[in-house]
Amino acid sequence: MNYDSFYRRSIDQPEAFWAEQADKIAWYEKPKTILSQDKNGFYRWFEGGLMNSCYLAVDYHVEQGRGDKTAIIYDSAATKKVVKYSYVQVQTEVAKIAGALQTLGVCKGDTVVLYMPMIPEAAFSMLACARLGAVHSVVFGGFAPHELAIRIDDARPNVIISASCGIEFDKVIPYKPLLDEAIHLAEHKVSNCLIFQRPILQASMVDGRDIDFISYVNASKSVDCVAVNATDPLYVLYTSGTTGKPKGIVRDNGGHAVALNFSMEYIYDVKPNEVFWAASDVGWVVGHSYIVYAPLIYGCTTVFFEGKPVRNPDAGTFWRVIEDHKVNVFFTAPTAFRAIKKEDAEAKLKTKYDTSSLKSIFVAGERCDPPTLEWLQQIAQVPIIDHWWQTESGWGIVANMMGVERFPVKAGSATKPVCGFDVQVLGENGQQLGANEEGYVCIKLPLPPSCLPTLWNDDERFITSYLNKFDGYYLTGDGGYIDEDGYVFIMGRVDDVINVAGHRLSTGEMEEIVGSHKAVAECAVVGITDELRGQRPIGLVVLKDGADFTQDEMEHELVQLIREQIGAVAFFRNAVVVKRLPKTRSGKILRKTIRQIIDGEQFTVPSTIDDVNILTEIEECIRNRKIGVFQSEAKQAS
Ligand code: COA
Ligand code: AMP
Secondary structure, three states: OOOHHHHHHHHHHHHHHHHHHHOOOOOEEEEOHHHHHHHOEEEEOOOOOOEOOOHHHHHHHHHHHHOEEEEEEEOOOOOOEEEEEEEHHHHHEEEHHHHHHHOOOOOOOOOOEEEEEOOOOHHHHHHHHHHOEEEHHHOOOOOHHHHHHHHHHHHHHOEEEEEEEEEEEEEEEOOOHHHHHHHHHOOOOOOOOEEEOOOOOOOOOOOOEEEEEEHHHOOOOOOOOOOEEEOOOOEEEEEOOOOOOOOEEEEEEHHHHHHHHHHHHHHHOOOOEEEEEEEOOOOOHHHHHHHHHHHHHHOEEEEEEOOOOOOOOOOOOHHHHHHHHHHEEEEEEEHHHHHHHHHOOOHHHHHOOOOOOEEEEEEEOOOOOOHHHHHHHHHHHHEEEEOOOOOOOOOOOOOOOOOOOOOOOOOOEEEEEEEOOOOEEEEOOEOOOOOOEEEEEEEEOOOOOOOOOOEEEOOOHHHHHOOOOOOEEEEEEEEEEEEEOEEEEEEOOOOOEEEEHHHEEHHHHHHHHHOOOOEEEEEEEEEEEEEOOEEEEEEEOOOOOOOOOHHHHHHHHHHHHHHHHOOOHOOEEEEEEEEOEEOOOOOEOHHHHHHHHOOOOOOOOOOOEOHHHHHHHHHHHHHHHHOOOOHHHHHHHH
């Protein structure tokens, strides 16, 4: 197949293109229109189509006689347990959870928050919500109660589903106290929580509110799928924006199912009888799309992995899972491979396993740095495909479409725009930039199916965050360029969002939290380069006059504060006390310059700087704390 003509058709004739793709899924009633605009002028796909995402992912396969096929392989390196669920078994589990939710009053359109570790009941519960036409909102287990509370208040769930604990390496992390604290902090009061008690830790229950998941679900009647409109929401997934309030990304049912089904064939080049494994977490978009919905809708076997790439028990875990389950297509974040490379640089552990089932490895979630790409190419001996996407899109925006036409890989580029995405690089005034010119990476409207139609309960923020900057375009928030061959290079965020171990976090939010400390007069949080995690945040703080804290005390307090408010996952480990922050004459903090100093990058002193001497002061403070480039400098000196 020829990429150029296939792609061109998706842009020039989007309705005809996506109507054909929509025909590949089992609608209860076909859509009346393919592409329309709602009262706000926002684009909607497949209006009037009746369907159910759980039906497509589960019941449809059973109806087609594939009920005995393995749907989900739960492989828990954390608990050394493997359980396989056939499509019919998934159907049984999901239908009962849906029944349980229904008796707790959950109806079509209601919301359910999930705060779960990587146990199969997380996937079953997501599908159970979809079965009822209820909207799930999964919150990543690494987030602290404060973050969970913000999401509870925005999503206003009828029911919360959680578990007694998560397991991280050899640590048992009690989730239930975190949930209790979040419910206490939230204004919205939830009537019931279904708590899955894991054998390793039994959580204490709150009378009248908490219900034992296992016994309640077992006693529940199975319920059938409810027909929903293609444009009805399937889920809300919160992601970091530039402020303390996360953005509730809305995913509709119809566009999502059509796009994910399309992606399995044309991006991942996987067949329905194959095994697909995305090593991520259901708390992130990769988990939603490629652990749960896409592989199941497409009829594959999906691996549901609980564990880490290293120390579970060693850096050979990924290769072990690939051998054990004959994984054909594997997908994870580059940071996972950096972790493996750090512990097993020569990939000796890989030689213990037969990974010959593997056809390709896809990476996303953050930039794939060329050294990691090259290392992986050498050791894996299969195509390594970087692809770029966001929570907002729910699937690849730029990729090497393996099921269409395979292009040579260029390190640092995710290759070419995926069908439906008219990716353009614009300058500050909205002008289209030429080849190799760096600017704002934007997508010309309409966005293809699966992309967010709006933000949860916040049309205004949808417009201001994404649509206002350039008329007729969606602003991705990433900067980059397109080269003379049409390859897209994503160079990083142009806003206050950073990427820590593939986790998207807001430095703006961290600044709000650091700035709330009683001793802090002002602060800046920037994302510096981290060998393993890609980026990590560090804070620079100016203390109030008379504040009685040493540098060490201040750092300790702020590290704790971020841990309490955002969670351990933020990986905030350094706060440096400085006398002043570098600013422009108009008072804007020069965050980019701060980051460049810490990373040891060459930079031009901004002409608008208020006082250039501050840069030397900052450099001195950072050097004293041996952070960033000064850490390696200190190591070399010793
Ligand atoms: N529940 C509770 N806590 C969690 C958690 C979860 N689901 N995930 C992470 N945490 C905690 C960790 O326990 C750790 O806590 P600590 O500071 O008390 O030790 C902290 O958050 C930081 O975790 P992480 O950044 O994951 O560091 P790590 O050393 O545990 O693991 C990697 C490092 C690179 C191995 C790991 O981040 C990884 O596998 N990343 C893959 C990324 C990925 O899948 N991204 C999804 C997008 S595709
Ligand atoms: P998330 O919404 O958590 O998936 O994060 C999306 C952001 O991660 C994007 O806006 C990019 O900044 C970054 N990102 C994801 N995939 C890639 C990639 N393949 N290359 C470069 N950056 C990426």
